[in-house]
Amino acid sequence: xxxxxxxxxVPNGVILEMTGDLTYANREHFKTAVxxxxxxxxxxxxxxxxxxxxxxxxGLGLLALVSQNFKLNQGxxxxxxxxxxxxxxxxxxxxxxxxxVYDNEQDALAGHQQAA
Amino acid sequence: xxxxxxxxxxxxxxxxxxxQTVLVVDDEPVVRLSLSARLKRLxxxxxxxxxxxxxxxxxxxxRPDLTILDWMMPGMDGPTFCEQVRQDPxxxxxxxxLMTGHDQPDQIAEGLARGADDFLxxxxxxxxxxxxxxxxxxxxxxxxxLEQARDEIQRKQEALERELQSAAEYxxxxxxxxxxxxxxxxxxxxxxxxxxxxxxxxxxxxxxxRLMGLYLLDASxxxxxxxxxxxxxxxxxxxxxxxxxxxxxxxxxxxxxxxKRFPLTEDGNYxxxxxxxxxxxxxxxxxxxAGHGGAFxxxxxxxITRLTQPGLPLGFDITNIYSAAETIIEPGDRLFFLSDGLxxxxxxxxxxxxxxxxxxxxxxxxxxxxxxxxxxxxxxxxRWQEQDLFPDDVAVMGLEVDV
Numbered sequence: 234x235x236x237x238x239x240x241x242x243v244p245n246g247v248i249l250e251m252t253g254d255l256t257y258a259n260r261e262h263f264k265t266a267v268x269x270x271x272x273x274x275x276x277x278x279x280x281x282x283x284x285x286x287x288x289x290x291x292g293l294g295l296l297a298l299v300s301q302n303f304k305l306n307q308g309x310x311x312x313x314x315x316x317x318x319x320x321x322x323x324x325x326x327x328x329x330x331x332x333x334v335y336d337n338e339q340d341a342l343a344g345h346q347q348a349a
Numbered sequence: 350x351x352x353x354x355x356x357x358x359x360x361x362x363x364x365x366x367x368x369q370t371v372l373v374v375d376d377e378p379v380v381r382l383s384l385s386a387r388l389k390r391l392x393x394x395x396x397x398x399x400x401x402x403x404x405x406x407x408x409x410x411x412r413p414d415l416t417i418l419d420w421m422m423p424g425m426d427g428p429t430f431c432e433q434v435r436q437d438p439x440x441x442x443x444x445x446x447l448m449t450g451h452d453q454p455d456q457i458a459e460g461l462a463r464g465a466d467d468f469l470x471x472x473x474x475x476x477x478x479x480x481x482x483x484x485x486x487x488x489x490x491x492x493x494x495l496e497q498a499r500d501e502i503q504r505k506q507e508a509l510e511r512e513l514q515s516a517a518e519y520x521x522x523x524x525x526x527x528x529x530x531x532x533x534x535x536x537x538x539x540x541x542x543x544x545x546x547x548x549x550x551x552x553x554x555x556x557x558x559r560l561m562g563l564y565l566l567d568a569s570x571x572x573x574x575x576x577x578x579x580x581x582x583x584x585x586x587x588x589x590x591x592x593x594x595x596x597x598x599x600x601x602x603x604x605x606x607x608x609k610r611f612p613l614t615e616d617g618n619y620x621x622x623x624x625x626x627x628x629x630x631x632x633x634x635x636x637x638x639a640g641h642g643g644a645f646x647x648x649x650x651x652x653i654t655r656l657t658q659p660g661l662p663l664g665f666d667i668t669n670i671y672s673a674a675e676t677i678i679e680p681g682d683r684l685f686f687l688s689d690g691l692x693x694x695x696x697x698x699x700x701x702x703x704x705x706x707x708x709x710x711x712x713x714x715x716x717x718x719x720x721x722x723x724x725x726x727x728x729x730x731x732r733w734q735e736q737d738l739f740p741d742d743v744a745v746m747g748l749e750v751d752v
Binding site for chain 1: 659
C-alpha cells in the first residue's frame with residue numbers, strides 16, 4: 234500500500250495530509266517530505282492521519298524520530314484524527330506522550346491537548 | 350602452428366590484444382572464401398561453416414564475437430538459424446549479420462523480425478563491409494561487458510546470500526532449545542524471519558531452578574542491521590550481564606536500563622520488548638513491556654488475558670521509567686510471547702489479521718499440545734494472508750507451566 238502526502242500551510246505551521254499506510258515500504262517517502270518541511274524552518278508540523286489505515290513498527294519509529302528532530306529546533310509535531318486502529322497502535326506505544334493527538338485542526342493549531 | 354600475423358594498423362588490434370572472431374556461414378565456397386579473406390585482412394580471426402547446422406555447432410563451441418550468415422542455404426536457411434539462436438539462452442545475445450543477394454525492404458524486415466541484428470548486401474563495397482562488421486563488433490563488445498558484469502553481480506549476490514545464511518544460522522543459534530527449560534517449565538517456539546536474517550529474538554534467562562526471566566524483542570526494520578542490533582540487546586539480556594550491569598531481576602528496572610543503552614538510531618529504528626520474571630514457588634509472573642503488544646496468557650480455564658500496558662518502545666525517551674505489573678500463573682496455564690509480524694499479517698485486501706482473531710484461534714485449539722498449537726496458529730495466519738511468506742518477521746514463544 235503506497236502513501237500520498239500533501240502539504241498545506243497554516244498560520245505558524247504546516248499540515249501534512251497523509252493517505253495510505255505509514256510503513257517500512259514508505260519510510261523514505263515520508264522522511265524526505267518531513268525533512269524538507271523541517272529544513273524550510275517549519276516550527277509546528279501537524280500530521281493529518283485521517284487517511285492512514287495502518288502504521289507499522291517502522292512507521293512508529295519514524296514518528297518518534299520526526300518528533301525528536303523537531304524538538305531539536307524548538308519545534309513540535311502534532312497528530313490529527315488518527316483512525317481507531319492506528320490510535321490503538323499509537324496508545325500501546327504511548328506515542329501521545331511524545332506527539333499530542335487532536336481531533337480537529339483548530340485545537341491542533343491552538344495547541345490545546347485533548348485526552349488521547 | 351604459428352599465430353597468424355596481424356597487420357598493425359587494424360581496428361581489431363586496436364580494440365583487443367586477442368583478435369576478435371567472426372563466424373562466416375555460407376554454402377557457396379567462393380563467396381565464403383572471399384569474405385573470409387577480406388575479414389582476415391582486417392585483422393579478424395575467421396572460422397567457417399558451409400551450412401546452418403555446422404554453423405550452430407561452431408557458434409556454440411567457439412562463441413565468436415560476430416556471425417555473418419547467408420540467407421539462402423540448403424537445409425537450414427539464414428532466418429531459421431537466427432530464430433534458433435534467439436531461442437537458446439546460451440546463444441541469444443550473439444550478434445548476427447544476415448547477407449542477401451538483393452536487399453528488398455520486405456526481406457530486410459522479415460530477417461530482422463526473425464532475429465538478425467543487421468544486413469549486408471552481397472554487393473556491398475569493401476568500406477560498407479568494414480563499417481558493418483565494426484558496428485557489429487562494437488555491439489558484441491558492449492553485450493559481452495554487460496554479460497560479464499551480470500555474471501559478476503550474480504557471483505557476488507550468491508556469496509552475499511551464503512554470508513547471510515551463515516549469519517542467520519548464528520541468530521537462530523541464539524534461540525533457546527525447545528522442551529523443558531527448567532523442571533516443570535516447557536518452551537515451544539517458532540521463528541520465521543521475512544528475509545534470511547530476522548530482527549526478532551526471544552530467550553529464557555534461568556536464575557536458579559525456581560526463578561527465570563524470559564523475553565521477546567522485535568527490532569524495527571528488516572535485514573542485517575536489525576539482526577545485529579537484536580543480537581546486541583540479547584547479549585545485554587543474558588543472565589550474567591544483567592547481574593553485572595543492572596544488578597536486579599526486576600523487569601521494570603531491566604527495561605529502564607536497556608532503554609538508556611539502546612537509543613533510537615539515526616534511521617528511527619528501535620526495539621519493542623516484553624520482559625517477564627517467573628517465580629515458580631509463588632507462581633507470580635512479573636512483566637514489563639516497552640511498546641510491545643504481543644503477549645497473553647491462555648489460562649487452563651480457557652480465558653485469555655493480554656499482558657499489555659501502554660509503554661514507549663525502547664529509545665523513544667531515554668528518561669522514561671518502566672515499571673512491572675504482576676499476575677499469577679497457575680499450573681496448566683500457557684504464556685505466549687509473539688512479535689507483531691504474526692497478528693499484523695495482511696489479507697490480500699490489506700486487512701490485518703489482528704490480535705482478536707489470533708486469540709480466537711488459540712482459544713479454539715483449547716488444550717491441544719503446545720507443540721501443535723503454535724504451528725496451527727501460524728497456519729491460520731498464512732490462510733488469512735493467502736501466502737506462505739510473512740512480510741514481517743514472525744516469532745512465537747509459548748511456555749507451559751506443569752507444576
